Amino acid sequence: MSPLDLRPTLVMGARGHIGKHVLDGLSARGLPVRASVRTLAPGRFPAGVAVFAADLTDPTSLTLAFDGVAQVFLYANHEGVAGVIAAARETGVERIVLLSSGSVIHPTSAGNAITEEHREVEDAFAAASDLVVVPIRPLVLATNALGWVYSIRATGSLPLYRPDAVTAPIHERDIAAVAVAALTGSPSPRLSELLTGPTGISQREQVAAIAAAAGRDITVAELTRDDALAQFSRFMPAAEAEAVLEFLDDADAGNSPTTSTVGDILGRPATDIGAWAVDHASDFC
Ligand SMILES: NC(=O)c1ccc[n+]([C@@H]2O[C@H](COP(=O)([O-])OP(=O)(O)OC[C@H]3O[C@@H](n4cnc5c(N)ncnc54)[C@H](OP(=O)(O)O)[C@@H]3O)[C@@H](O)[C@H]2O)c1
Structure with missing residues (x-):
């Protein structure tokens, strides 16, 4: 993209945990x-930001939202890729930064439903070789812990499957910063390497960090696999619930790595879970 190109960047999912930081990061650089969002609601964005209603599964909405933009940040959605590709070609979008998943390139995650849905999206974009598409690949989001809010707030305790499984959760702001680097710099394979937080930490230690930041006691109870499957299946399709348990089994077996990619790209350390817990302390009170 030409540095003189003043066409805006479209941030889809601009209310999402990662999307909102992408929007803020581009705005902070003074970029258009x-x-x-899928459903328009008043008053959510800074004055002067044009907001479109667009759904990745609705090609007509995509053509309208893409018209006049130079590049797009978007979330992976395996149901909408063909329409996204067609709309990008029709409107002359020059670069797409795709929030994908590190599981696509993490060998022991291959085969589970969540990994393969993200791979399907990546493969479809890779086949559209006339488009520049940069996948961003975080492995484990720190925001997964927001799924614990209800139990912690209601009972002060948290039932967990594999509480001693170690992962390196990444702050949503760090993922967004890498996406902003991909939207503002030259294409580089480094941008699509596995993204993690700075250190491995068990789920139990994550809870302790949240308890310290929120100033409250939180007890951890261990869930059986059957109970965990039933619990996750209340919020997602059964195949995805099974995939979540497989990620945790894999982490418990010591297979969830820590990488230096965030620091290498951003030139500053990745944010640790203690700082994430401070940022989100009020969610848990
Ligand atoms: N959980 C993990 O550990 C993990 C690991 C690797 C990668 N990831 C990826 O990270 C994503 C979660 O990121 P996040 O925390 O920022 O999610 P989030 O806060 O739940 O936000 C998701 C955003 O996606 C938008 N969206 C969903 N479906 C859409 C559609 N059909 N058309 C247009 N926009 C749509 C939503 O838009 P509206 O606000 O308009 O509804 C929302 O803003 C996952 O979906 C996954 O792909 C997750």
Whole structure:
């Protein structure tokens, strides 16, 4: 993309945990931005930001939202890729930064439903070789812990499957910063390497960090696999619930790595879980 190109960047999912930081990061650099959400609601974005209603599964909405933008940040959605590709070609989008998943390139995650849905999206974009598409690949989001809010707030205790499984959760702001680097710099394979937080930490230690930041006691109870499957299946399709348990089994077996990619790309250390817990302390009170 030409540095003189003043066409805006569209941030889809601009209310999402990662998307909102992408929008903020581009705005903070003084770059022209456009936001999209699936359902318009007043008052959510800074004055001057044009907001479109766009759904990755609705090609007509995509053509309208893409028209006049130079590049797009978007979430992986395996149901909408063909329409995204067609809309990008029709409107002359020059670069797409795709929030994908590190599981696509993490060998022991291969085969589970969540990994393969992300791979399907990546493969479809890779086949559209006339488009520049940069996948961003975090392995484990720190925001997964927001799924613990209800139990912690309601009972002060948290039932967990594999509480001693170690992962390196990554702060949503760090993922967004890498996406902003991909939207503002030259394409580089480094941008698509596995993204993690700075250190491995068990789920139990994550809970302790949240308890310290929120100033409250939280007890951890261990869930059986059957109970965990039933619990996750209340919020997601059964195959995805099984995939979550497989990620945790894999982590418990010592297979969830820590990488230096965030620091290498951003030139500053990745954010640790203690700082994430401070940022989100009020969610848990
Ligand atoms: N959980 C993990 O450990 C993990 C690991 C690796 C990668 N990931 C990836 O990270 C994503 C979660 O990121 P996040 O925390 O920022 O999620 P989030 O806060 O739940 O936000 C998701 C955003 O996606 C948008 N969206 C969903 N479906 C859409 C559609 N059909 N058309 C347009 N926009 C749509 C939503 O838009 P609206 O606000 O308009 O509804 C929302 O803003 C996952 O979906 C996964 O792909 C997760």
